[in-house]
Amino acid sequence: MKTDDYLIGKENDRRRKLSDCQRKDIKKLYFIDKLAIREISRLYEGFCSRRLIQFILFPDRDKRLKETVKKEKRWLKYYTTKGRREAMRSTRAYKRELMKK
Numbered sequence: 001m002k003t004d005d006y007l008i009g010k011e012n013d014r015r016r017k018l019s020d021c022q023r024k025d026i027k028k029l030y031f032i033d034k035l036a037i038r039e040i041s042r043l044y045e046g047f048c049s050r051r052l053i054q055f056i057l058f059p060d061r062d063k064r065l066k067e068t069v070k071k072e073k074r075w076l077k078y079y080t081t082k083g084r085r086e087a088m089r090s091t092r093a094y095k096r097e098l099m100k101k
Contacts, residue, residue, distance in 0.1 A: 003095040012098055017048045018056075026056050 010016060018026075026044070029035045037057070041050035055062035069075070 001099070003092045003099070006095050006099055008095060008098055014094070017052065018044070022047075023056050026053055030057050 010020070022044070026040055029040050029043070030037065037050060037053055041048075041053050044053065055065075
């Protein structure tokens with residue numbers, strides 16, 4: 001099996017900053033406990049940004065931003081072929097380690 005085809009699951013995905021339980025807690029803090037977004041972001045400082053909390057609470061904002069980014073191809077300013085290659089090598093090595101377990 002190729003490493004690119006290996007599914008690692010949500011718990012091992014290093015791109016995820018918050019678990020599903022933490023996302024539910026954020027929604028509860030905002031909609032039920034009526035905490036401000038800024039206060040919630042202070043509680044989760046070090047885990048995620050205030051912007052991510054906004055995206056969790058208002059998914060339409062996230063969707064709108066992703067559409068804009070896709071049109072403008074903003075990633076071209078930041079990613080180079082060399083950097084992408086190194087990132088993929090690192091990701092594949094991580095997946096190989098998970099496959100061994």
